[in-house]
Amino acid sequence: DGGITQSPKYLFRKEGQNVTLSCEQNLNHDAMYWYRQDPGQGLRLIYYSQIVNDFQKGDIAEGYSVSREKKESFPLTVTSAQKNPTAFYLCASSIQGTNTGELFFGEGSRLTVL
C-alpha cells in the first residue's frame, strides 16, 4: 500500500545527543515536510523540500537539519542545539504544484529527551 512511513515511533534521547528520525514515502510525491506538534500549539513547520537535493527552512528550523538525497526519503536530525526537542514529529508529503494544500501525513515519531 502507498503511504508514508516514519520510524522509530518512540525514541528516547539523552541531552546532548543527536538523533535522526526517518521518513520514507512511496507515493511518488515531490514535496516532503517535517512538522512538530506540541500540546495546544498545532503543527509547526520545521523544514520542507520541494525537490530532490533542495530544502528550505520552515518557521522553527533552529536546532534541526535535513537532507533530501532521494525522492522517497527525507530524514530529520534533531541536534543537541535544539533546546526543547521533546515533541511529536510528523512527516508529510504532497503532490507538487497542486496548491490544494492537501498533505499526506505519516503516523509520527514521539521523541522524549531524558
Next chain:
Amino acid sequence: DQQVKQNSPSLSVQEGRISILNCDYTNSMFDYFLWYKKYPAEGPTFLISISSIKDKNEDGRFTVFLNKSAKHLSLHIVPSQPGDSAVYFCAASGVGNAGNMLTFGGGTRLMVKP
C-alpha cells in the same frame, strides 16, 4: 503571533447532535482552507477543504463554511458520531505559497458522547 487560531481547545457533544468547530485567521492572503482530523498517536488525515471563492463546501456529514469578511471558518458535523471523537485542526494556505505549506491552528478536541 498565531495566524490561524482555534479558540476552543475542546468540545463535547451528544451523539446525533451537531458539532460546530470554529477557526479564525488573520492573514488576508490565505485563499485555501482545510480541516484535518487526528486520532491519538496517528498522523492527521485530510477531511475537507474550501477555496476562498466559495462560502460553503459539503461532503456527507461534514460541511465547511467560510466567512471571508470575518476571517472565520467553521466545520459542521451532522449528525455527530462517537467515531468522530478526535482532534480537529484547521489549516490555511496562501497565494503564492511555495509548495503546499500550511499554517495550522492549535486544534480542537471533539468528544462525542454515546
